[in-house]
């Protein structure tokens with residue numbers, strides 16, 4: 001089953017409490033710290049377009065790419081509704097395509113951890129490199145290995161009610177410590193309480209946790225100069241309490 005295919009229509013409901021506007025403001029501030037203040041921004045793994053739209057509202061000239069047709073369809077519909085013209089296309093972030101001349105590339109909410117091998121991660125960085133102007137900046141977040149190992153993985157249940165819909169998600173994870181990967185097996189129960197219907201959806205998401213030194217090696221091999229790693233939404237060094245970390249790097253030379 002294609003990851004995010006059956007999941008996509010429920011994605012925004014699941015993450016309705018995620019503050020995309022605040023996250024975008026934070027990411028924009030870090031881009032600014034590293035010299036990317038305005039211009040063209042590419043969102044790799046843009047999902048349903050929530051960050052991309054926030055960046056466009058802040059004046060960036062945005063484009064987005066995502067592997068999932070369903071996520072892209074949802075991003076296009078949302079941008080149209082907001083009266084924004086954002087070229088969203090379905091595509092693989094590991095394959096460089098037409099995007100060129102960007103001032104910044106972002107890849108948010110664990111897209112880098114959906115790249116489960118060093119080669120795949122480096123291929124995504126090469127796409128960003130090809131898209132960026134010289135000196136351009138990449139910002140992305142990832143599952144931080146130190147936190148995953150310290151906290152461990154466990155079964156999690158999330159219930160969200162938005163009448164008449166009730167969504168119950170069970171996330172059961174298998175951890176492969178040798179490969180530094182986690183397979184999250186999602187079971188979603190999508191209920192319409194008015195119609196008394198219930199649908200069951202299953203998806204397995206395979207993710208890789210990373211350590212900053214591995215990311216830096218892949219960045220350097222792809223023509224970037226790593227600048228910083230920090231715990232998500234802070235400027236503190238990555239630590240065991242924060243599952244997500246982010247990195248910022250500048251395009252330096254040829255990969």
Ligand SMILES: C[S@@+](CC[C@H](N)C(=O)[O-])C[C@H]1O[C@@H](n2cnc3c(N)ncnc32)[C@H](O)[C@@H]1O
Pocket residue numbers: 004044045046047048049050051065066067068071091092093094107108109110111114115
């Ligand atoms: C957790 S979602 C995050 C989506 C969006 N960035 C957000 O913040 O809501 C991860 C996204 O990465 C996309 N993705 C994973 N690997 C990809 C790849 N190689 N190329 C393009 N998109 C990818 C998935 O399709 C999915 O939409």
